[in-house]
Amino acid sequence: MIVWIDGEFLETDAARIGIDDRGFLLGDGVFDTFAIRDGAPKDFAAHMARLRAAAAAFGIPVPFADGEAEQAASDLAARNGVVRGAGRLTISRGPGPRGLLPPDPAQPFVLLAVAPAAPAPAPVRMLLSDVARSSAALSSRHKTLSYIDNVEARRRAALAGCGEALMLNERGEIACASAANIFWIADGALRTPSLDCGVLAGITRANLLRAAPDLGLAVEEGRYGLAALDAARAVFLANSVLGIAPVAALTGGGRERAWEGDAEMLAALSARA
Amino acid sequence: MIVWIDGEFLETDAARIGIDDRGFLLGDGVFDTFAIRDGAPKDFAAHMARLRAAAAAFGIPVPFADGEAEQAASDLAARNGVVRGAGRLTISRGPGPRGLLPPDPAQPFVLLAVAPAAPAPAPVRMLLSDVARSSAALSSRHKTLSYIDNVEARRRAALAGCGEALMLNERGEIACASAANIFWIADGALRTPSLDCGVLAGITRANLLRAAPDLGLAVEEGRYGLAALDAARAVFLANSVLGIAPVAALTGGGRERAWEGDAEMLAALSARA
Numbered sequence: 001m002i003v004w005i006d007g008e009f010l011e012t013d014a015a016r017i018g019i020d021d022r023g024f025l026l027g028d029g030v031f032d033t034f035a036i037r038d039g040a041p042k043d044f045a046a047h048m049a050r051l052r053a054a055a056a057a058f059g060i061p062v063p064f065a066d067g068e069a070e071q072a073a074s075d076l077a078a079r080n081g082v083v084r085g086a087g088r089l090t091i092s093r094g095p096g097p098r099g100l101l102p103p104d105p106a107q108p109f110v111l112l113a114v115a116p117a118a119p120a121p122a123p124v125r126m127l128l129s130d131v132a133r134s135s136a137a138l139s140s141r142h143k144t145l146s147y148i149d150n151v152e153a154r155r156r157a158a159l160a161g162c163g164e165a166l167m168l169n170e171r172g173e174i175a176c177a178s179a180a181n182i183f184w185i186a187d188g189a190l191r192t193p194s195l196d197c198g199v200l201a202g203i204t205r206a207n208l209l210r211a212a213p214d215l216g217l218a219v220e221e222g223r224y225g226l227a228a229l230d231a232a233r234a235v236f237l238a239n240s241v242l243g244i245a246p247v248a249a250l251t252g253g254g255r256e257r258a259w260e261g262d263a264e265m266l267a268a269l270s271a272r273a
Numbered sequence: 274m275i276v277w278i279d280g281e282f283l284e285t286d287a288a289r290i291g292i293d294d295r296g297f298l299l300g301d302g303v304f305d306t307f308a309i310r311d312g313a314p315k316d317f318a319a320h321m322a323r324l325r326a327a328a329a330a331f332g333i334p335v336p337f338a339d340g341e342a343e344q345a346a347s348d349l350a351a352r353n354g355v356v357r358g359a360g361r362l363t364i365s366r367g368p369g370p371r372g373l374l375p376p377d378p379a380q381p382f383v384l385l386a387v388a389p390a391a392p393a394p395a396p397v398r399m400l401l402s403d404v405a406r407s408s409a410a411l412s413s414r415h416k417t418l419s420y421i422d423n424v425e426a427r428r429r430a431a432l433a434g435c436g437e438a439l440m441l442n443e444r445g446e447i448a449c450a451s452a453a454n455i456f457w458i459a460d461g462a463l464r465t466p467s468l469d470c471g472v473l474a475g476i477t478r479a480n481l482l483r484a485a486p487d488l489g490l491a492v493e494e495g496r497y498g499l500a501a502l503d504a505a506r507a508v509f510l511a512n513s514v515l516g517i518a519p520v521a522a523l524t525g526g527g528r529e530r531a532w533e534g535d536a537e538m539l540a541a542l543s544a545r546a
Contacts, residue, residue: 003292016289017297019276019384024290025363026420027300058425086371090298098359098388100420100427100452111292115371134407136443139422146419147299147373149412152331154373170409170443179373 002079004072004112007064009079012113021109023092026100027146029108030054031090034073034203035240036114039083041073043240046203051089054142060093063108076114085116086241092145121245123261124237126177127162128226128252129153133175135198143200154178164237166250169198173223180237180245181205184229185262189218190269191232197223204238204273211272215265226253234262236269243273275352277345277385280337282352285386294382296365299373300419302381303327304363307346307476308513309387312356314346316513319476324362327415333366336381349387358389359514365418394518396534397510399450400435401499401525402426406448408471416473427451437510439523442471446496453510453518454478457502458535462491463542464505470496477511477546484545488538499526507535509542516546 001012022028032051035042048066055062064072073087094107131153139146153165157178164177174193176182181202183192190212193199212219229235235247244266249258274285295301305324308315321339328335346360367380404426412419426438430451437450447466449455454475456465463485466472485492502508508520517539522531 005292012292015292017292017294019278019285019288019290019386021290021297022424024294024297024365025304025418026424027418028421028424031298058421059428088371092297098361100424101431102424102428113292131411132407132409134405134410134443136405137407137410137422138404138425139419144419144421145298145300146412146417146421148301148331148417148419149410151295151299151301151373151375152411155332155375158374170407 001113002076004076006110009076017109018095020095021092022094022096022102023109023145027144028102029090029092029145030058030060031088031143031145033086033088033241036073036077036082036085036087039074039077041070041087043203044070044073047240050201050203051091054144055091057138057142058144059102060091061106061108062091063110069112072112073114076112080114082114082116085114087112087114090145121163121242123246123248124163125161125248126164126166126250127157127160128250129156129165129167131156131165131167133167133169133198135169135171135175135196137198140198141195141200150178160252162251172225173197174226174228175199177237180239180242182235182237183208184232184235185217185265186231186233189220191220191222191224191228193224194221202239204240204243207273208238208269211269215268229257232259234266235259236266238273244270274386275349277349279383282349290382291368293368294365295367295369295375296363296382296418300417301375302363302365302418303331303333304361304416304418306359306361306514309346309350309355309358309360312347312350314343314360316476317343317346319479320513323474323476324364327417328364330411330415331417332375333364334379334381335364336383342385345385346387349385353387355387355389358387360385360387363418394436394515396519396521397436398521399437399439399523400430400433401523402429402438402440404429404438404440406440406442406471408442408444408469410471413471414468414473423451433525435524445498446470447499447501448472450510453512453515455508455510456481457505457508458490458538459504459506462493464493464495464497464501466497467494475512477513477516480546481511481542484542488541502530505532507539508532509539511546517543
């Protein structure tokens with residue numbers, strides 16, 4: 001595979017990071033992940049806006065123009081023969097001396113990589129995770145290189161034979177999966193945790209909330225405990241790469257819940273994801 | 274400088290990390306930082322126990338024996354001419370395919386680096402940070418490569434002309450500085466936030482809590498709001514590299530607090546840190 005690093009196309013094996021990179025040493029960087037459809041990045045303007053907001057929140061300079069990155073993503077997809085797949089644009093703050101204080105100015109390190117699409121996911125079984133999501137942490141509101149809590153939630157889910165994790169915040173409210181927003185359909189509404197639960201503002205999440213009324217669904221964002229899922233007809237996950245993935249069941253905490261699903265509505269939502 | 278990577282001594286410039294390293298992409302790794310005194314790592318057994326506990330919490334294998342790392346730290350200090358300074362031992366989970374799910378087995382990447390001691394810190398002015406510490410997150414209880422919230426607290430403190438940040442948890446309780454535990458002396462007691470406030474179990478913290486009764490101080494760990502600092506005679510920070518650093522003042526949130534300090538007691542504690 002070929003990657004784009006600091007404006008150059010390089011073979012993956014030839015690409016390296018310095019051992020003083022703060023992305024490596026401190027998780028000090030941000031990223032965004034987007035779908036590639038027909039060889040081009042999907043919803044790229046929205047992803048760039050989110051990436052720039054994340055970078056700004058942590059004072060990390062973005063050393064390229066949006067159009068440059070969009071062109072690079074298409075070029076990279078073509079060079080790697082990726083027509084349908086995913087891309088990830090990573091900005092580390094770059095090298096720095098010992099300690100937490102960032103160098104000023106920073107010399108950010110940029111990595112863009114693409115991959116072909118994975119097969120569409122089967123309905124997923126989720127583990128109710130004991131790894132908490134923080135509603136208060138700045139890093140809960142942005143896609144940063146500091147992702148180890150979500151990694152651990154995903155790892156424990158896999159150890160329990162589940163494909164994803166349901167993370168609750170410190171108040172016990174439903175937050176998200178390890179790498180996706182969660183939604184459910186209940187009482188004629190599309191429900192999802194509000195951002196103040198410690199939820200990433202998903203691009204697909206926004207697309208779905210915008211589309212729902214056209215499909216006859218009210219939109220309700222709020223703070224929900226686990227009991228809110230009892231009324232659900234269908235539960236699903238969404239992110240930019242997956243689109244929509246139905247949840248078959250939730251296990252853990254001494255209970256098992258299963259949902260019948262609503263294939264027709266999920267197909268309609270999927271078309272708008 | 275020379276570093277120790279996966280068991281080999283290498284010049285820093287020759288040392289590189291692959292772009293598929295999960296430490297870089299996801300903050301998926303752990304580390305520990307220790308003092309070097311007389312050319313040897315201080316309290317190394319305690320640091321290794323903490324590092325192993327962190328690695329175990331996230332299922333990351335530790336691919337070396339404690340004695341091997343201890344010897345490498347001394348050798349590395351000698352090769353770099355560091356008699357008094359600091360060392361950092363980093364274990365990333367290593368390379369992996371796209372996505373959060375860790376490869377099994379992982380091939381961890383190990384980096385050990387040392388640096389000469391920085392000058393002893395002047396009494397520090399702290400900024401009351403608006404970057405929250407999570408009391409619930411697994412990553413709050415371990416030293417992981419996912420450190421961006423603390424980086425940001427430190428960065429905002431520097432922007433406000435302060436040398437450190439005081440982080441509160443989501444309940445508004447005092448937690449810690451960006452890279453140190455916090456302590457204060459009040460009513461004849463040494464007080465510090467309890468670990469359930471979202472505090473790292475500092476090795477120096479443990480040394481100080483053990484030493485305090487010998488110095489005539491009661492030890493009180495608990496959940497404290499900011500008002501608890503009003504009764505303090507002296508406030509200080511502690512970590513393995515700094516030892517003890519007095520706090521001169523806390524600013525932010527529309528208030529300024531200053532403390533006279535207690536040079537004699539801090540010197541006595543410092544000798545036991």
